[in-house]
Amino acid sequence: MKVRGFLIGLLAMTVAAWPVAGAWAQDKTIFIPLFVYRTGPYAPSGIPNANGFQDYFNLVNERDGGVNGVKLVIEECETQYKTDLGVECYERLKGKKPPLVNPYSTGITYQLIPKAPVDKIVVHSMGYGMTASADGRWFPWVFNFPMTYWSQASAFVKYVASQEGGMDKLKGKKIVHIFHNSPYGKEANPTLETLAKQHGFELTLLAVDHPGQEQGATWLQVRRINPDWIYLSGWGVMNQVAVKEAASKGFKMDHMVGNWWSGSESDVVAAADGARGFKSMTFHAPGAGFKVHQDLVKHVYDKGKGATKKDLLGEVYHNRGMINAMLNVEALRTAMLKFKLKTPPASEQARWGFENLNLTEQRLEQIGMKGMMRPLKVTCENHESNGMAAVQQWDGKQWKIVSDWIEPIRDVVRPKLEAAAVEEAKKLGYTVRDCSKEK
Amino acid sequence: MSLLYAVFVAPFVDMATAPAFFVEVLLGGVFAGLMYSLVALGFVLIFKASGVFNFAQGVMVLFAALTLVGLMERGAPVPVALVLTVAVMVALAFAIERLVLRPLVNQEHIILFMATIGLNFFLEGFGEMLWGANVKRLDIGVPDESFQVAGVLVNKLELSAAITAALLVAVLAVFFQRTRIGRALRAVADDHEAALSIGIPLKTIWVIVWAVAGIVAIAAGVMWGAKSGVQFSLSLLALKALPVLILGGFESVPGAILGGLIIGVGEKLGEVYWGPLVGGAIENWFAYVLALAFLLFRPQGLFGEKIIERV
Numbered sequence: 009m010k011v012r013g014f015l016i017g018l019l020a021m022t023v024a025a026w027p028v029a030g031a032w033a034q035d036k037t038i039f040i041p042l043f044v045y046r047t048g049p050y051a052p053s054g055i056p057n058a059n060g061f062q063d064y065f066n067l068v069n070e071r072d073g074g075v076n077g078v079k080l081v082i083e084e085c086e087t088q089y090k091t092d093l094g095v096e097c098y099e100r101l102k103g104k105k106p107p108l109v110n111p112y113s114t115g116i117t118y119q120l121i122p123k124a125p126v127d128k129i130v131v132h133s134m135g136y137g138m139t140a141s142a143d144g145r146w147f148p149w150v151f152n153f154p155m156t157y158w159s160q161a162s163a164f165v166k167y168v169a170s171q172e173g174g175m176d177k178l179k180g181k182k183i184v185h186i187f188h189n190s191p192y193g194k195e196a197n198p199t200l201e202t203l204a205k206q207h208g209f210e211l212t213l214l215a216v217d218h219p220g221q222e223q224g225a226t227w228l229q230v231r232r233i234n235p236d237w238i239y240l241s242g243w244g245v246m247n248q249v250a251v252k253e254a255a256s257k258g259f260k261m262d263h264m265v266g267n268w269w270s271g272s273e274s275d276v277v278a279a280a281d282g283a284r285g286f287k288s289m290t291f292h293a294p295g296a297g298f299k300v301h302q303d304l305v306k307h308v309y310d311k312g313k314g315a316t317k318k319d320l321l322g323e324v325y326h327n328r329g330m331i332n333a334m335l336n337v338e339a340l341r342t343a344m345l346k347f348k349l350k351t352p353p354a355s356e357q358a359r360w361g362f363e364n365l366n367l368t369e370q371r372l373e374q375i376g377m378k379g380m381m382r383p384l385k386v387t388c389e390n391h392e393s394n395g396m397a398a399v400q401q402w403d404g405k406q407w408k409i410v411s412d413w414i415e416p417i418r419d420v421v422r423p424k425l426e427a428a429a430v431e432e433a434k435k436l437g438y439t440v441r442d443c444s445k446e447k
Numbered sequence: 448m449s450l451l452y453a454v455f456v457a458p459f460v461d462m463a464t465a466p467a468f469f470v471e472v473l474l475g476g477v478f479a480g481l482m483y484s485l486v487a488l489g490f491v492l493i494f495k496a497s498g499v500f501n502f503a504q505g506v507m508v509l510f511a512a513l514t515l516v517g518l519m520e521r522g523a524p525v526p527v528a529l530v531l532t533v534a535v536m537v538a539l540a541f542a543i544e545r546l547v548l549r550p551l552v553n554q555e556h557i558i559l560f561m562a563t564i565g566l567n568f569f570l571e572g573f574g575e576m577l578w579g580a581n582v583k584r585l586d587i588g589v590p591d592e593s594f595q596v597a598g599v600l601v602n603k604l605e606l607s608a609a610i611t612a613a614l615l616v617a618v619l620a621v622f623f624q625r626t627r628i629g630r631a632l633r634a635v636a637d638d639h640e641a642a643l644s645i646g647i648p649l650k651t652i653w654v655i656v657w658a659v660a661g662i663v664a665i666a667a668g669v670m671w672g673a674k675s676g677v678q679f680s681l682s683l684l685a686l687k688a689l690p691v692l693i694l695g696g697f698e699s700v701p702g703a704i705l706g707g708l709i710i711g712v713g714e715k716l717g718e719v720y721w722g723p724l725v726g727g728a729i730e731n732w733f734a735y736v737l738a739l740a741f742l743l744f745r746p747q748g749l750f751g752e753k754i755i756e757r758v
Contacts, residue, residue: 046580047572047575047580048679049678049679049680049682049683051575051580051679052580052581052582052678055580055581189727189728213726213727214727215726215727215728216728217728217730217731217732219680219683221671221675221680221681221683221684221687222479222482222687222730224475224476224478224479224715225472225475225714225715225718225719225722225730226718228468228471228472228475228715228719229718229719231471231600232465232468244678244680245675245676245678245680248582248675248676248678249674249675252591252674252675252676255591256591256592256593256602256604257593257600258593274581274582277581277582277583277584277676278582278584278674278675278676279591280584280586282591
């Protein structure tokens with residue numbers, strides 16, 4: 009009887025202590041939700057990207073013992089790249105107090121932007137999302153470093169100019185922008201239109217409806233216009249079909265440049281040899297020749313903890329997932345160093361870390377990513393940072409960087425961005441903050 | 448006034464002044480239309496024999512193409528892979544008849560339709576589990592190159608797809624009109640009970656029709672897969688077939704072909720000559736507008752059976 013009573017008492021104490029134990033465990037780890045799309049039509053891009061995230065977070069846990077000694081706990085939530093599912097993931101996981109989310113979809117980002125300041129969760133839309141949110145005075149909880157779509161489009165124009173012999177040589181040139189008929193695809197249009205007016209090139213905008221499986225009419229128009237350059241803002245099957253159409257119509261592939269969501273290994277599969285020469289913008293290098301990849305093999309893959317096959321390391325989207333995870337980690341680390349934390353940063357502290365991220369060449373070398381991307385610095389005003397773009401080219405077997413780092417045309421982009429920020433912030437009822445008062 | 452000119456005059460002036468380009472647009476429409484017809488045919492076959500709108504037809508196209516390319520990637524020569532894929536689609540037809548259709552005999556058509564929605568999601572997930580989600584290249588030996596005829600650019604792959612579609616339609620027409628099974632299929636389509644009363648086995652007919660729809664799905668999957676790579680968005684091709692079905696009628700093989708051609712040519716002309724007036728990307732919805740406009744005059748579609756009900 010005594011034993012029975014003791015056991016019941018023990019059980020009752022265990023049950024009572026369970027939530028406390030859970031909370032204690034939670035306090036010792038940083039929870040990061042991963043919005044992934046491993047299924048559905050966009051899975052070919054979503055899978056390597058999610059694997060890149062998983063691998064880098066795993067590497068930080070295995071190699072460095074976590075961020076400043078605090079381990080990362082990751083939970084995936086499948087969005088299939090659908091906005092409603094993404095919002096559902098956010099609502100389900102925000103209770104676990106994540107310091108940040110990476111929505112990995114412009115549609116989902118737009119839905120989360122109004123929620124971020126209410127829930128005090130940083131939204132990091134790396135190279136996608138709402139360009140206007142790069143004005144940190146209006147959007148303190150949203151970050152889109154290292155670059156926005158507008159900066160990217162201006163870097164593309166600068167690249168074209170460099171190939172043609174200077175900005176003055178743009179006059180009279182014909183550039184076609186083939187874009188996914190969605191808020192994402194249209195993002196680059198205002199910048200391209202402004203630059204077309206300034207530099208006298210003839211811009212034609214050709215929209216392609218989702219999903220972009222059939223683009224016959226678009227390419228008939230391209231053939232008629234006979235452009236000097238094509239800029240492609242596609243996604244999923246739209247990219248594969250566009251590259252194949254361009255190749256079959258005999259367009260000069262090295263004069264077709266995708267944006268950074270239109271230049272991965274899966275985008276050139278269908279066209280095979282025809283895709284040789286196709287270019288795309290990027291903000292990081294492809295390939296597995298960096299020290300971080302050696303670390304990954306040593307600390308993660310050799311222990312059987314890798315997210316993918318070893319020979320798939322270095323794919324464009326795997327590297328991008330790693331870069332995104334690295335930027336998350338470095339922002340959290342910045343916060344934890346500043347506030348001398350050995351516990352997860354509070355939401356405001358995490359936000360401070362993002363806003364004061366200063367990723368130096370030296371730090372990139374320490375984490376094994378020297379040469380993989382440019383150093384960058386985020387400020388209170390500028391949430392897209394001072395990032396730069398480059399151009400990569402498909403040589404038939406792999407992507408290779410073929411340009412120097414290109415500085416965006418900031419004096420064109422920034423004023424337009426600030427004006428757009430005022431407009432977007434008004435819709436949300438936001439007030440501007442004074443960055444000179446921020447510490 | 449200038450708007451009226453842009454809508455009603457300028458496009459036609461454009462067509463007249465650049466006739467070679469106009470022919471190229473027409474040809475592009477014909478090729479695309481025949482490709483849509485290939486997908487629409489699968490819907491028609493099943494609807495004809497069972498009155499079921501097979502929501503899973505788009506996924507069947509995907510599943511067939513995935514199976515073919517999956518087998519080829521594992522070293523099977525093209526003919527062997529093709530035969531094995533046909534075998535898989537026939538086996539699938541048996542399984543669908545046994546596990547999905549037979550338990551639902553005599554149920555409302557809407558119930559059967561719902562069952563095909565379930566089948567759609569099952570096949571999509573099963574295909575992904577079996578063959579992976581990566582984009583796969585499908586090389587059918589036809590170079591994706593173009594050649595010029597009198598200033599008109601013709602793509603070899605599109606041309607061969609159009610010829611394949613035309614051949615397939617001819618074979619299906621002979622099958623339906625000249626063979627015993629074809630006649631039995633038509634009898635079942637006309638009246639299930641009457642067909643049963645003269646000894647036509649309904650279950651066998653259903654297996655045959657789903658198997659034929661599966662083989663048509665292989666043809667559609669091969670042609671579209673060669674064009675865009677084999678990937679999961681192939682399942683969305685069903686959306687392209689819908690306006691074709693609305694226009695051509697759900698029960699007519701010639702209707703699917705003619706509907707495909709009208710939609711294909713119509714959307715290309717619309718996009719190229721009128722699209723720029725509204726910022727482009729009208730191709731998808733313009734096809735539905737065309738189909739709906741047509742419904743105003745012939746609710747049963749081009750070749751659909753006229754609905755006469757005694758009241």
